[in-house]
């Protein structure tokens with residue numbers, strides 16, 4: 001789904017991410033919190049009539065966009081993408097804060113699943129699904145700065161695709177690495 005065909009929706013997702021960030025970091029007075037809630041409820045009323053089935057929805061389908069226009073995982077910005085490796089950047093914003101300036105432990109597998117899973121399904125390969133994802137937390141993954149993300153194929157054995165990835169802090173040190181097994185689906189497999 002080319003993002004250029006849906007520029008306003010792309011802007012909507014960017015605004016959603018910004019709202020997630022701002023709400024997470026805010027400590028507003030009660031009247032401001034109520035007004036913000038009413039505005040959010042108005043957005044839900046506005047969009048509800050346009051709910052569609054999974055195959056028609058835009059989020060998750062826009063491969064050319066960071067995070068494929070899905071606001072669940074931290075937005076991964078691709079710099080270099082080949083058939084067997086990918087590298088790019090990510091910022092874990094305030095929305096992903098676990099505590100003490102560190103990204104929430106659950107947000108790292110979200111990113112790795114996105115990055116490794118995306119690579120596992122490129123290069124003309126058939127669709128595959130995560131069978132396992134092993135994440136090593138080497139040191140704190142900081143909230144705020146831009147971090148380098150790299151992933152590549154380790155090996156392929158029949159339907160099994162083994163991929164590995166790293167996240168590096170601005171000093172170049174690995175904060176977390178991961179290995180994932182992605183199993184190619186058999187024809188007709190859900």
Ligand SMILES: CCCCCCCCCCCCCC(=O)SCCNC(=O)CCNC(=O)[C@H](O)C(C)(C)COP(=O)(O)OP(=O)(O)OC[C@H]1O[C@@H](n2cnc3c(N)ncnc32)[C@H](O)[C@@H]1OP(=O)(O)O
Nearest residue numbers: 060061062063113114117118121129130131132160183186
């Ligand atoms: C178009 C828009 C763009 C889209 C871009 C895409 C981007 C996407 C980005 C996001 C991507 C997000 C992606 C997501 O998040 S996908 C969502 C998360 N994942 C799931 O929900 C998967 C659920 N599980 C399954 O569906 C099945 O179990 C699968 C399909 C994985 C395998 O069941 P299946 O019945 O098919 O296969 P099999 O059981 O015969 O096993 C086959 C082989 O695999 C080996 N094995 C299996 N499991 C494990 C294990 N845990 N450890 C070690 N080995 C394991 C097994 O021993 C055997 O090996 P061998 O005996 O042959 O040697």
